[in-house]
Amino acid sequence: MTKGEENKKEILLEVRNLSVSFDVYGKVSHVLDGISFRVGKGERVGLVGESGCGKTTMLKAILRVLPRNALVGGGGIFFEGRNVFEMPDAELDVMRRRGAGMIFQDPSSALNPVFSVESQFLTALQYSNPKGTPRKKLYSLAIEALNNVVLPDPERIMKSFPYQLSGGMKQRVCIAITIAAGRRLMLADEPGTSLDVTIQDQILRLINNLAEDKKLSVIMVSHSLGVIRESTSYVNIMYAGTVVESGATEDVFKKPRHPYTVALMACVPKLTGDSLAKGIPGRIPDYTQPPGGCRFAPRCPQAEGVCREQKPPHLEVVSGHRASCHFVRRGE
Numbered sequence: 001m002t003k004g005e006e007n008k009k010e011i012l013l014e015v016r017n018l019s020v021s022f023d024v025y026g027k028v029s030h031v032l033d034g035i036s037f038r039v040g041k042g043e044r045v046g047l048v049g050e051s052g053c054g055k056t057t058m059l060k061a062i063l064r065v066l067p068r069n070a071l072v073g074g075g076g077i078f079f080e081g082r083n084v085f086e087m088p089d090a091e092l093d094v095m096r097r098r099g100a101g102m103i104f105q106d107p108s109s110a111l112n113p114v115f116s117v118e119s120q121f122l123t124a125l126q127y128s129n130p131k132g133t134p135r136k137k138l139y140s141l142a143i144e145a146l147n148n149v150v151l152p153d154p155e156r157i158m159k160s161f162p163y164q165l166s167g168g169m170k171q172r173v174c175i176a177i178t179i180a181a182g183r184r185l186m187l188a189d190e191p192g193t194s195l196d197v198t199i200q201d202q203i204l205r206l207i208n209n210l211a212e213d214k215k216l217s218v219i220m221v222s223h224s225l226g227v228i229r230e231s232t233s234y235v236n237i238m239y240a241g242t243v244v245e246s247g248a249t250e251d252v253f254k255k256p257r258h259p260y261t262v263a264l265m266a267c268v269p270k271l272t273g274d275s276l277a278k279g280i281p282g283r284i285p286d287y288t289q290p291p292g293g294c295r296f297a298p299r300c301p302q303a304e305g306v307c308r309e310q311k312p313p314h315l316e317v318v319s320g321h322r323a324s325c326h327f328v329r330r331g332e
C-alpha cells in the first residue's frame, strides 16, 4: 500500500499508543507497550507474533473486555472515531452487539452447551435488531446467515445443540452469528487452530470471502505467518507487547526489515530440505521487568548499547512500511 492509499482508506478502528498492564498480587506486568495501528473499512489486518506477545490482550482491549486486574496505562482505541474507553455503557453495548465481534480459537467455548443454536442465535439477533422485530424475521435472518457460511441444512443446524455439531460447524455458526448482526469488524483470534488443517483452511477462506462480499473489516490474529500471508493485506508484527514492524503484507514478506521479523520467518519449518528451522534463542521477557530499551534487544543478534537504553522509533523505512529498530535506515 502506498502512502497515498494508506491515507485515503476510511478508518474503522484506530489504536493509538495503547499500553496495558496487569496487576498480579501487587506485581505489575507491563504487557502492551505503546501499540498503534489502524484498520480501514473492509480491510483485513494481521497481528502476528509468538505466544504471550499480547495478541489476545489487544483484541480484548478493543471490546473492553479486559480482565479486572488489567490497567490501561495510556493511549486510546477509537471505533468509528469514538474512544472505546470513554464510551458510556449503553454505547459500548451497541458497539459489542452491532459493531465488533470476536471469533475464538476454540468454537466450543464460544457457544453455550445447554442452549440450542436457535435459542442462542435468536437471542443475539434480538439485541442487534430493533426492539419488537418479529421472531419470524429474526429466524429468517439467521437462516440467511447460516446459508452465507455455507452450512447445509440450516433448519437442522438451528435445532441442534452445540454437542451435535462438529468443530468446523460450530466455528461457522459463530461466524454466522457475527455477520448476521451486521457487525463491521470481526476480531478473529486464531480461528480454527483447534481444528484440523483442512477445516482451518476452509474457515479462513470463508472469512476472506465474507470480508470481501460484505465489506467486513477483520483483525486476524495468528502465530502462523502462512495464515497471515494468505488472509491479510496489512500486517503488524508483534514482539513482547510492541509492534516491531508494520506494512502491507506483501512488502513485509518480501523484504522484512526488523531482526525479529527476519528471525520469525527463518523459523517457519520447510516441507522440503533436511535442515531444521533455526528458531529464535531465548524467550519473551518477564513483563514485570521488561527491557528498558528495545524489548527484543536481549535476543537480538545485532543489539548494541543503544538498543538496551533507548526505545527505537517506529520509523517509516519506505512508504507505508515501518520498523522499530535502531539499525533500520530510511529508504534502505
Ligand SMILES: Nc1ncnc2c1ncn2[C@@H]1O[C@H](COP(=O)(O)OP(=O)(O)OP(=O)(O)O)[C@@H](O)[C@H]1O
Pocket: 022, 023, 024, 029, 031, 049, 050, 051, 052, 053, 054, 055, 056, 057, 058, 067, 069, 223, 287
Ligand atoms: N488476566 C491476566 N493477568 C495477568 N497476566 C495476564 C492476564 N492475561 C494475560 N496476561 C499476560 O499477558 C501476556 C500476553 O497474553 P496474551 O494472551 O495476550 O498473549 P497471546 O499473544 O494471545 O498468546 P497466545 O498466542 O498464546 O494466545 C502473557 O504474559 C499473559 O500471561
Ligand SMILES: [Mg+2]
Pocket: 055, 056, 057, 189
Ligand atoms: Mg492468544
